[in-house]
Amino acid sequence: MGLFDGDIMKYEDWNKISRIASRKSLWMVHFCTGCGAIELPPVMTSRYDMERFGMGPMATPRQADVLLITGYLTVKTLKRVVNVYEQMQSPKYVISFGSCPINGGMYWDSYNTVKRLDRYLPVDVYVGGCMPRPEGVMNAFLELMKLIDEGKARGWEKYQKYYEQYKRNQKMAFNFEREKDEGA
Amino acid sequence: MVTPVLMIAIPLLAAFLMPLIKKAHRYFTFSILLLNAILSVLLFAKVYNDGAIYETIAGFSPPVGIYLAVDNLSALLALIINLFATINFVTSKKDFKFSMLYLLGVTGATGIVLTGDIFNMFVFFEITAVASYALVASKKDEKAVEGSIKYMILGSVGSSFMLIGIAIIYSQLKSLNLYDIAARISSMDPKMMWLSFSFLLTGIGVEAELFPLNGWVPDAYEGASSNIASFLSFGPSKASIYAIARLLIIFSMSRTYELALYVGIATLLIGEVAAFMQKNEKRMLAYSSIGQMGLILIAFSLIKDTSYAIPAAFFIIVSHASAKSSLFLISGKKGFGGITSKYVGLAGVLSLIGMPPMAGFWGKWYLLMGIADEKMWAVAAVIIFSAVIEAIYFARYLHKNLGEGESEDLGYSIPAAVMVSVSIVMGILPLIYNMAGGVLNA
């Protein structure tokens, strides 16, 4: 039984407060495996200053709301990404940077790169480009805020709902890696 | 009728009868020793009730005749020596010669304590000394023989010195009776008196393990077998230190007491310090014995001024005799090995460092009270120092013996337990205070 889960306050109202609050206070954990990480410092510093929207980097996934996938993911890093994602507290959002998480990008024919991140994690906002410029990144954040405000950023709910499928996909990817390892 | 002469005569006679009864010699010797112990109890009871006994032998009256004098302290010492000798003899497993020598040694030690004649004292000294040399050597290995030879050389030099002292006294006073000498000592030419005192002190000091006359001690104790080391620590050494006490009382001058105090302090310090790093157990116990003898001498050196000195000395003697003899009995193996040995070791050590309910506690207490009477705080400082040192090396000794080793030899550890229980009994019932309170008549 939760105090704020419908007994005292209606869920919808509660949700609304939650949405308003989380829109203005997006704390991110950036998973800096790819080249996109280099685009983040300009976004944080005085040129673009993401903090005016209440955003800021956080040290651990426990504290964060947004997971930034800054570039390509290999099977090995995917494990970590999934781990990090699962350690975050809902509501949580995923923004992926660049072409690689969308369709493999320049690693489209690599044997070891995750081609479509969407198969493994629910991505809320994609930022295209190789790499996206800071303006694009800013734009993505604003887009995410808009989505949250409208109640459309529901990737985390999707992940809960289709948990089995996501797990299956992830497992397939990991198994692939294990077979490769055994073969080598 | 208990007379002190029986206590000397019976074992002496038995010793010379020994070759006749070779087979049952152990039982025979044991029963003689037991008889002697019982006699000494009776003697003690008698002395305690009726006061000191003076007895002459062979018809001559003092100062010419042989003369026995028994007061409270000497009766007690005789009791201790005979009692421990009886208990200790249980551990003997040797042939009749050993028993004979053992009886002689006990006779000599008892005689030293009971006699009232200075030449007799010399004779008993020689008896116990010769017996001890032989007993030490009876283990027959190299160390034993070497220890025995050293003991013999020094003992002979010492006995010569003693005899010279006796000769000087006799030349001056024409008397050998201790009481007679004590009465007339002031009429002596002072230079001769000091000379004779020096000779006597040096002579007896060799047996009494005083520094620096005690070179033989570590070697002889190490070389001797356990029960003989045990015998040495309660027999000859205690009798000799008692003889020194008598000597001090005879030459009752403040300088002699002062000298005894200094010698005692030196003996205590050297003994304890030398024992501190000693790794060999028996040598450590031997050095520790030296230290304890120093402590006893310090106690005796206070006789003149404080009534606490005699109980102090008495309790230290009891504590040391019982604890050190029992420790010698259980030492020399890899470890205590069993519960009896362990508790004997603990009780012995606690008695030596003066913890209740052992006799050592009262010794320490009375000694410090005596020092308080005298206000000799430097001595107190020395005693603090040596007590701590002693505690450290005995703690190391105890720890070293914790190792499992072979299982204990109950034939040794049970007599040891009986001996150490004497210390406990004396500690719990300090009624001896009243008994020993009787002044040493001089």
Add this chain to the structure above:
Amino acid sequence: MLELIFAVLLIAAFATLFIKSGRIAAIISLIASAMPLIAVMDWANDFGIKAFSFGVENSMDFSIAGITMHLSITSFAWFFAVMVFSLLPPIFLFSYSFFEKNNGFFPFMLFLITAVFGILLASDFLTLFFFWELMAASSFILVYISRDKKAIMSYLAFSVLSAVLILVGIALLYSQSGTLIFSDIVLNADKVTVSAIILMVAGFAVKSALMPLHAWAPFVYSKADEPFVAFLSGGLSKVGYYGMFFMLFALPGAKILHQYFNSGVATYLLAVIGAISAFIGTLLAFMEDDLRKLLAYSSIAQLGYIAVGFGIGSSLAMAGALFQAFNHAFFKSVLFLAAGAVAYRTGKWKISELGGVGYKMPFTFMAALFAIFALAAIPITSGFAAKWLLYEAAVSNKYIFITPIMLIAGVGAFLYSFRILYGVFLGENRHDDIKEAPLPMIAGMFLLVLPLIIFLIFPGYMLDMMHSALVDAGIGTISHTNYVIRTGTASYNTLAVVIGMMVVMIPAFLIYVLRKQKKVDFKDNFLAGEPYEFYGYISMHAANNFYKPIEDVIMPYLRKGAISFYTALYNAMGRVSDASRKIYTGLSQDYTIYIIIFFFIIVGWLIW
């Protein structure tokens, strides 16, 4: 009745000497140890506190043919007796489960209790010293059981040092006043009396592990059986402080010292020693990896506070010191027992090897947690009231050196408290196969925690208990009600703290108890994305060299400490010993020369 108590204790001691089973011995000891407690409770009526009445007479003369021992209870001894004897039944309850075989703990513990009873009841110096030595002997045997070389050597050496210091002190006093009975002794402010007081205080301080004389404590505390160590730290150290209290305030030595030095320099020195003890003990404690050594140094530190109180000597300080003594008796016993319980289940001592025990042994953890709060003087336990009194006393006397040192030692206590809490009870769960400690152990620990909670809310009860002791010692008490302590400059209201706490706790409680949450395993933890079992094993227990950075800064200053000093002394003594043994060359020729030299020296000495 008093004879009966001694008889029961001794008979129980001799009986347990021959009992092999630890369980039966524990039950016998438990019953026997209740006897002095009953007597102590009965005597409470004499000191203005209602208890029950058994009619135990409060004095006795015990005569063993020629030597009479005078025993009677005094108010200050009574206070210490309450403290010491209420520890014992819980400790024996604990040992019921702790000892399967009777390894000698029970008989010698009972001898020890007899001795402590005698010390507290002694009314002449012979009795005091006799029982003091009996205590030293029996506690030494309890240490001896531990089979550790350093523990055995250091404990015996320091016990004997303490004994001879006290003995010489008694001898000095005796030479001045000519009597050994306390009530007959009249002290004058002369050199001998003053040195006697100093020597005896030093002798008692050895048992209280005051700083330069503490060197035995880390070794003994870390090696002996925990129930004994609990009593050693909780009870016997207080007996040492009883001796000090007796010397300084009952006799009264402090006044003599004050007269002799014309100022409070000697007692101030005691306070400084206590403060330094608290400070350095704390620093050494949080660098220790061995749980028991940590607790040992913590004991040294906490006991230092009592010495500060004794050194200051005002009514405030004395109340604080006695309160601190009481608290320390209980919380440190609990901690050692908890350490014993943990070791009983895991068999480990190193903090770096333990961890996560609190999840499996929650009740042990609860008891230890309370004890640690009391240790760290968190204001929700009675531990704070004691330290508060001491701080107030120090500040109101304007001790600008002692106060900051004490306070910083108090802060340091948090450091080692956390080390125990995290290193042993929290953190990575490494012990899946252990169970909660057996019921008797838990019961024993919680019985000991109980007073800490009672005196948290009602520190006034404690001040009532020590009232007659302080009045009899001519110190006077401070004004208080059941839950408010007032000093000249400030007041401390425990009820305000407790109620305030409850009031502010309610909203927080509402938010945090009525909520939905998912319990996760400790393995589901942020490790920079790595799964816990990825490389086989990732150590999540950061308890090895926990305070390394600060250790590197502090240790160079502390390296030349007391223990290294004693070690150096031991080595130097060893060299002296080796040199002196060279006198014994093993050659009879040399020995003969010695004889002749000796002869000529004494002839020379006597004739000229």
Add this chain to the structure above:
Amino acid sequence: MVVEKIAVIALYTTIAMFVGILFMGVGRKIVARVHNRVGPPVYQGFIDIAKLLTKKTNISHGWIYDLALLFSMTGIMLTILFLPIGGVKLLSMEGDAFLVLYLLAIPALGFALGAGASGNPNAAIGVMRALVMMLSYELPFVITLIALMIYYDTSSIAQIVEMQHAKWAIMIPPFVLAAAVADMALQGMLMEAPFDIPTAPHEIASGPMAEFGGKHLGALMIYKAGTIVAYTTLFVDLFLGGGVVMHDGSVLAYLANFAVWFILIFLVFTLSLLINTSFPRFRIEQAFKFYWKYEALLAFISLIWVYLMVIS
């Protein structure tokens, strides 16, 4: 009477927490301005806490983890009750500066307990640093505190505040030095640079808070807000007369005192933030040495100075 008191207590804790949370936003704004950024709105703290408290999921590492947080929140609120705020003595007559010092340890120890219970090695390291930092800054701080106690001959903070009616402590020469020392200690208490190593986010993943998320983190932020108010108020009470400017008991006086108190703690906090933005980070042993060598020495000089003033 009791209800009234409880109501006042509730009001004051609420106000204190409100101020604290506000200060967190203000602090970020100030830091952003120093960085030449726009920065978040001043009410950002409220948004953050609201967001954290409305998180949908929540994890726990066991009952110790939960209770520890409860413990720290309670502790910090209790501390605030024992501090005079704007001259209003809530419970501060019932305890004194030593009690406050030890009450301030409750939240720290509770926090440490929670961090320990989270089982994260980074958290343990962070707690170690926090505790060592505490040991470091407490030494100079308690020395200055004792200087004050000796000067005013009381250990009660409320009385120290009252005695500063005529003249704030900082106007007395030795206490200028003491206040400077205490301000550096405050820097450590608030874990601002150069003493922010306990929570160094990039090194040990924000240290003790590594495992805290959702509502737990929200509670932690409330606790943090409380510490800001508590420590700055402590400083203001000790050296700046507690912000008391009007001594009559009128409503106006309450408001004025409250306003002055607010301005003063704001100034103290701003000063602390300015130092924070201008310095890099000390390593923990450097911080320790800094406090125990230079700070403690200065503090001790002021203490001796005060002592000589008092005894003469």
Add this chain to the structure above:
Amino acid sequence: MMWPEYITVAALISIGLYGVMAKKNLMKIFIALSLMETGVNLLLITIGYIPGGTAPIENGNFAKYVDPLPQALVLTAIVIGLSVTALALTLLIWYHSKTGTLEYRRGMRW
């Protein structure tokens, strides 16, 4: 006074002590010991001796009797010395059989 006698006594004792102190051979040491004992015995007799005295056999001339007691003492001392010497020789034989030498083994054992 009887200087020659006393000088002889002193010489004997000194020689004996010198032998004990300086000689390494055990046999020589024991000989030295015997010498010393002889010296002491001589001292005893000398003390009891009156110049021109007769043996204390009852012949009426009491004034010329030498003191009989020292002579008795000397008899005892000689017996004791004999026994010591006998024992010493026994030990000597044992020592020789254990070590193969009569020289003192120079070894410091402490």
